[in-house]
Amino acid sequence: MEISFIHCADLHLDSPMVGLKNLPTSIHNKLKESTFIAFKKVIDTAINKKVDFIIIAGDIYDGEDRSIRAQIRFREEMLRLKENQIEVYLIHGNHDHLNGNWVQIELPDNVHVFPSMVTLKQFVKNNASVNLYGFSYETRHVQERKIDEYERNEDANFHIGILHGNLEGSTDHRAYAPFQVKDLLAKKMDYWALGHIHKRELLETIPPIVYPGNIQGRHKKETEVKGCYYVELSEGDAYLEFIPTSEVIWDTLKIDASTVKTFDDLYKLCRKEIDERREKSYSFIISIEMEQLRMEESFLDSDLLEILQQDEVDSESFVWVTSIKIQENTEWLKENLLKESAFYEELFAVTQEYEAVNEAVIPLYQHPKAHRFLEELTIDEKQALAKEAEELLLTMLKYGR
Numbered sequence: 001m002e003i004s005f006i007h008c009a010d011l012h013l014d015s016p017m018v019g020l021k022n023l024p025t026s027i028h029n030k031l032k033e034s035t036f037i038a039f040k041k042v043i044d045t046a047i048n049k050k051v052d053f054i055i056i057a058g059d060i061y062d063g064e065d066r067s068i069r070a071q072i073r074f075r076e077e078m079l080r081l082k083e084n085q086i087e088v089y090l091i092h093g094n095h096d097h098l099n100g101n102w103v104q105i106e107l108p109d110n111v112h113v114f115p116s117m118v119t120l121k122q123f124v125k126n127n128a129s130v131n132l133y134g135f136s137y138e139t140r141h142v143q144e145r146k147i148d149e150y151e152r153n154e155d156a157n158f159h160i161g162i163l164h165g166n167l168e169g170s171t172d173h174r175a176y177a178p179f180q181v182k183d184l185l186a187k188k189m190d191y192w193a194l195g196h197i198h199k200r201e202l203l204e205t206i207p208p209i210v211y212p213g214n215i216q217g218r219h220k221k222e223t224e225v226k227g228c229y230y231v232e233l234s235e236g237d238a239y240l241e242f243i244p245t246s247e248v249i250w251d252t253l254k255i256d257a258s259t260v261k262t263f264d265d266l267y268k269l270c271r272k273e274i275d276e277r278r279e280k281s282y283s284f285i286i287s288i289e290m291e292q293l294r295m296e297e298s299f300l301d302s303d304l305l306e307i308l309q310q311d312e313v314d315s316e317s318f319v320w321v322t323s324i325k326i327q328e329n330t331e332w333l334k335e336n337l338l339k340e341s342a343f344y345e346e347l348f349a350v351t352q353e354y355e356a357v358n359e360a361v362i363p364l365y366q367h368p369k370a371h372r373f374l375e376e377l378t379i380d381e382k383q384a385l386a387k388e389a390e391e392l393l394l395t396m397l398k399y400g401r
Contacts, residue, residue, distance in 0.1 A: 001128050001157055001235055006046045006243075008228035009057035009164070009195030010214035011039055012095065014070035016062070017218055020285070020322060024313045027320055030283065034247040035062075036073050038216035041245040042228050043077045047084050049230055052125055054086060055132070057195030057212075058093025058164030064100025064140065071105035082110040087123060090114070092136035093164040093195060094176050099139050114162070118149040122156065131155070133189075134162030137176075147179040150187050158233055161187060164195040167203065184209055190233055198222055200242070208238050217250045220287060220322070221381075225249060248283045258292035263299050266290075270308060274319045284319040291327045301326065348390065357382040 017031045046054050061070050081088060088111045092098055098116055107113075112121050116138035123130040133150050152159050161184065165177030176196060181203055184192050192209040200213035212229050214222065226246045232239040253273055260266045270288065277284050301324045312318045337344040357377065377385075 002232060003123075003125070003128050003130055003158060004049065004051045004230070004232045006042060006049075006051055006054045006228055007057065007191075007193045007210060007212055007231055008042050008054070008215055009193070009212050010059045010093075010198055011035060011056065012059055012062040012214060012216070012218060013039060013074060014062055014067045015216075015218045023320070026314075027283075027312070027318055030318075031248060031285075035216045035218075037247045038226065038245040039074075039077060041247075042215060042243070043080055045228070045230060045243050046081065046086055050084075051086060051230070053123055053130075054081065054088045055160070055162055055193045056088065056090035057134075057162050057193045058091050058137070059095040059195060059214075060090065060092065061096040063095060064097060064102070066096055066100060066102035068103050068105065071103070075105055075107055078108050078111050082108045086110065088112065089121060089123070089132050089134070089162065091134045091162055091164055091195075094137050094140050094142065097137040097140050097142075118146060118151075120153055128158070129156040130158040130160060132160045132162060137164065142177050143175060144177070145179065145183075146177045147183045147187075152188050157235070158191075159189045160191045160193060161189040162193045162195075166196055181209060191231065191238065198226075200224075200227070202240075205238075208240060210240070212242075215245045216247060220250050220252070220285070223250050223252070225282075246282060248285060251277075251284055251286045253277075253286045253288045255288060255290050256292055257290045258294070260293060260295055262295070263297050263304075266293070266295065267304065267307065270304070270321075271311070274308065274311075274321070277319050278315075278317060281317075283317050285322055286319060287322055288324045289327060290324070293326055347393075357385050 013035050014032075015035050017034075020031070023031070042054075060074060061067070078088060090111065091114045114121065114134040114136050116136055118133060118135045121132050121134075123132065131153055133152075135146060135149075146165065147163065150161055150163075163177060163179065163184075165179055166175050168175060168178045168180050185204070185207075190207050192203075192207065194203075194209065194211045197211045198214040199211065201211040203209040203211070208231070210229060213226055215226050215228060217223060217226055225244045227242055227244040230241040230243055255269060255273055257266060257269065260269060274286075277286070305321060305324050308321045308324075312320050334348065338348065361377070
């Protein structure tokens with residue numbers, strides 16, 4: 001006895017892809033379409049592999065308003081599944097919770113949406129029966145331990161838990177529907193289909209407890225190839241296959257520029273690294289970080305960036321450079337300044353207080369249009385911003401600006 005299904009999560013259809021500017025129209029359009037193209041790859045895989053059903057573990061849409069464009073495109077894919085007699089079991093997460101304000105687009109009857117309470121839905125095919133357990137977020141902030149409400153009902157061959165939530169202690173994200181691995185194991189499910197964390201992770205293999213990650217990276221923090229899982233469950237066994245779905249990959253390109261003597265050398269080195277990525281079957285959005293650059297010639301980062309971007313304007317498979325950062329060794333300057341005056345000691349002490357970042361970004365989070373696209377900064381992100389501020393300060397002091 002065997003069943004097969006696709007497990008995906010965090011589609012974030014019609015994500016605005018924030019943080020980019022001055023993109024050529026062709027690249028901008030491809031980015032806007034990337035979440036839809038990635039989702040189409042998910043559906044193509046389901047149809048080609050003739051799965052029994054699909055599980056979508058939350059955050060189908062990027063915002064609680066659920067744009068009409070995203071809903072229509074989603075329905076089109078659900079209709080393709082219906083034509084192929086494939087059922088869909090989905091929950092809504094914190095981004096597309098049930099109490100959002102949206103224009104309602106009706107979905108076909110092969111789509112089964114879990115309500116706000118933990119509910120059991122059953123799939124039956126031939127002699128195989130599957131109990132699926134899950135809930136949708138009623139509001140954006142579900143912080144109670146919903147895992148305690150999951151109870152296995154014995155009247156099925158297979159049992160699958162669906163949960164959009166956060167593993168306690170694993171990240172510093174806000175603890176939505178928190179759980180521990182031991183909590184999931186105690187429920188005696190055959191598979192746990194998780195969502196919410198955008199990085200792919202297999203928490204356990206027996207039974208599989210799986211974060212598939214999101215299907216398409218949306219900004220520079222969401223690197224690597226994204227995708228979903230094809231799963232086959234049989235009595236006492238599970239087979240998992242990761243299916244790549246990314247249309248565009250975000251990446252940081254670190255370049256050792258220690259051998260560079262001239263600007264032309266530097267340009268050719270960057271070009272070589274970029275062309276190596278072009279040979280892969282993806283488009284890329286990359287940030288370049290240069291290390292060990294000791295050129296005597298002076299140049300503006302913006303000049304190099306403009307040239308590299310111009311090379312990509314008409315490329316069908318693009319490698320778009322969003323920024324260039326030259327890593328300068330400023331630690332010696334910091335050490336000398338700290339010896340020079342107590343003023344600098346106080347100045348650099350401020351840069352270590354990363355919690356002050358909260359106050360600095362208040363205007364963004366209170367902006368009437370921008371706030372809904374922003375998530376709470378993690379501790380790592382605050383520390384990174386504070387470190388970047390210190391490096392900028394040292395660079396300005398070094399060059400007397």
